[in-house]
Amino acid sequence: MSHTFHIAKNKEILEKRFEIIKSIREFFWLQNFVEVETPLLIKHPGQEPNISAIETIFHNEKKQEFRGFLHTSPEYTMKKMLAAGFANIFFLGKTFRDEESFGGTHNTEFTMLEWYRTEETMFKLMDDVELLFKHILKNVNNSESKFQPSHLVGKNPNFKFLRISMNDLWKKIINVDLDNFLTQEKMFELCKEKKYNVKVDESYEELFYRIFLNEIEPKLKDMGGVIIYNYPAKMASLSKLSEENPNYAQRIEVYVDGLELANGFSELTNPVEQLERLKEEQKERQRQGKKVYEIDMDFIEAVGQMPKSAGIALGVDRLVQILTSCQNIDNVLTLPLSKLFLS
Numbered sequence: 001m002s003h004t005f006h007i008a009k010n011k012e013i014l015e016k017r018f019e020i021i022k023s024i025r026e027f028f029w030l031q032n033f034v035e036v037e038t039p040l041l042i043k044h045p046g047q048e049p050n051i052s053a054i055e056t057i058f059h060n061e062k063k064q065e066f067r068g069f070l071h072t073s074p075e076y077t078m079k080k081m082l083a084a085g086f087a088n089i090f091f092l093g094k095t096f097r098d099e100e101s102f103g104g105t106h107n108t109e110f111t112m113l114e115w116y117r118t119e120e121t122m123f124k125l126m127d128d129v130e131l132l133f134k135h136i137l138k139n140v141n142n143s144e145s146k147f148q149p150s151h152l153v154g155k156n157p158n159f160k161f162l163r164i165s166m167n168d169l170w171k172k173i174i175n176v177d178l179d180n181f182l183t184q185e186k187m188f189e190l191c192k193e194k195k196y197n198v199k200v201d202e203s204y205e206e207l208f209y210r211i212f213l214n215e216i217e218p219k220l221k222d223m224g225g226v227i228i229y230n231y232p233a234k235m236a237s238l239s240k241l242s243e244e245n246p247n248y249a250q251r252i253e254v255y256v257d258g259l260e261l262a263n264g265f266s267e268l269t270n271p272v273e274q275l276e277r278l279k280e281e282q283k284e285r286q287r288q289g290k291k292v293y294e295i296d297m298d299f300i301e302a303v304g305q306m307p308k309s310a311g312i313a314l315g316v317d318r319l320v321q322i323l324t325s326c327q328n329i330d331n332v333l334t335l336p337l338s339k340l341f342l343s
Helices: 003-009 011-030 075-083 122-140 166-174 184-193 204-222 271-287 297-305 316-324 337-342
Strands: 054-059 065-070 089-096 109-118 162-165 225-232 248-256 259-266 309-315
Touching (some): 003 011, 003 337, 011 109, 075 089, 075 309, 122 225, 122 248, 162 166, 166 225, 184 204, 248 309, 309 316
Antiparallel strands (some): 054 065, 225 248
């Protein structure tokens, strides 16, 4: 299939995509957010064990060689901006992740919406997500278009998200109290009891997702919009631990019709704890045989200077899939990598 044919075939969806992107910007402008730019080419990527950055080599006019990475998220730069005095900010642009599948819900190059609020927590982000959906549905939904929002979203003009803690979700779906399975050893025992073929050295997160991806996430498909909050502390990532129960972290994930859409935090502002977490992630990357990146110490310094903040990243391509009922991400992209590199 030629590039022109692919674009022409998906023209109506692409037109809707660009309306959605315009509507996203309008939503944040109406709330007096500042749209920011961050470098796409950076020196230090994040350490998340399940994310790999694309490495690139470039030269200056003196033919000096430099190695950098295409950013997997604007998070580090945006937090440096918060530390420098910026308040409510958003980024809407391209991000890149290596070792992704082509098609389905993945593309190596994808569009991310990321926003931060100062002096707020993850609960304000939940409000933002719901209001953003309502704003887009009100301004973009066209009854004449054959590409309508997915059935569970589209059925209700007053679409609301179910907000549920991770522990309550596990109780609801598989009758397991997570309070009893918050260590690697206990989660390993649970996986063995459930007949999963697990290894004793698997991380807590790997074991957790053995169960979550097989037994819980598939059930989310029939629950419409779901915001899951309070993840086990071992999966805190860049979030603060809960003040009410430090066994859990102030982290949220957003699902619509079973599709993971966004990931957010009440942000960690303790540089010592942040450094320790990144060192642990380095060890986990090494254990998995992945490239271990150098820690960005400017980021660690910024974490200690940040105000109380909450931030969230949302996959725009997946949002467009939801709002057009497209099963394949290729159909909502002008030119996906599968067309650029495989055809």
